[in-house]
Amino acid sequence: HRVRRRLLAPSFRSERITRGTAVMSRVAGETVERWQPGQRLLFNETAFDLSLATLTGAMIGVELPEGLGDRIRTATGTIIAGLPSRVLLPKPLLRAPTPGNRRWLAVAAGLRSEFAAIVARYRAEDEDRGDMLSAMLLFRDPETGATLGDDEIVDELIGMVIAGGDSPAGMLAFAIGEIARRPALDEAIRAEALAVAGQEPIALEHVRAL
Numbered sequence: 001h002r003v004r005r006r007l008l009a010p011s012f013r014s015e016r017i018t019r020g021t022a023v024m025s026r027v028a029g030e031t032v033e034r035w036q037p038g039q040r041l042l043f044n045e046t047a048f049d050l051s052l053a054t055l056t057g058a059m060i061g062v063e064l065p066e067g068l069g070d071r072i073r074t075a076t077g078t079i080i081a082g083l084p085s086r087v088l089l090p091k092p093l094l095r096a097p098t099p100g101n102r103r104w105l106a107v108a109a110g111l112r113s114e115f116a117a118i119v120a121r122y123r124a125e126d127e128d129r130g131d132m133l134s135a136m137l138l139f140r141d142p143e144t145g146a147t148l149g150d151d152e153i154v155d156e157l158i159g160m161v162i163a164g165g166d167s168p169a170g171m172l173a174f175a176i177g178e179i180a181r182r183p184a185l186d187e188a189i190r191a192e193a194l195a196v197a198g199q200e201p202i203a204l205e206h207v208r209a210l
Helices: 002-012 014-033 043-059 068-088 091-095 099-125 132-138 150-180 183-197 204-209
Strands: none
Touching (some): 068 099, 068 150, 132 150
């Protein structure tokens, strides 16, 4: 466990976190630009898409093949929806060849395949792009010389997507809902953001001042 923690620690160093805030700002800006006055949104779905887009952008610094981001988000939603039953049901029932089991396993296998292809591409190009995936691939534990294998990295990426997509999305949807019901709070937040960042995209130095 301690070796695994040391291997993953470089992914969360300050310079990579700084890059992540730029991704968050860009993805949030692109999302809001698509909204239209009077448009009605299912914000739990919108928050989930926003959370996953931000997370995958921070983890993977290259431009994803067309449609891959959407496939990852769809697959992750399916996997998360099926997790409660897979945790609570007896294992024999999970192995039964039901349509639901076959679909869930096929989606899970497809998501692993998508991430494995990205890891293989990074491994072949052998370049530090400043993102989390580069950190995991390039780091070698100074105490043991250990590195993470490709399957281990895929496990970590999937774990981050599942844990880091659903929970932040729920918190974001709740926060936006509460702000929307309090116009004075909405105005105060807008005024503070404008006072700190002006018309610039929110960056890490702005966050520290808010």
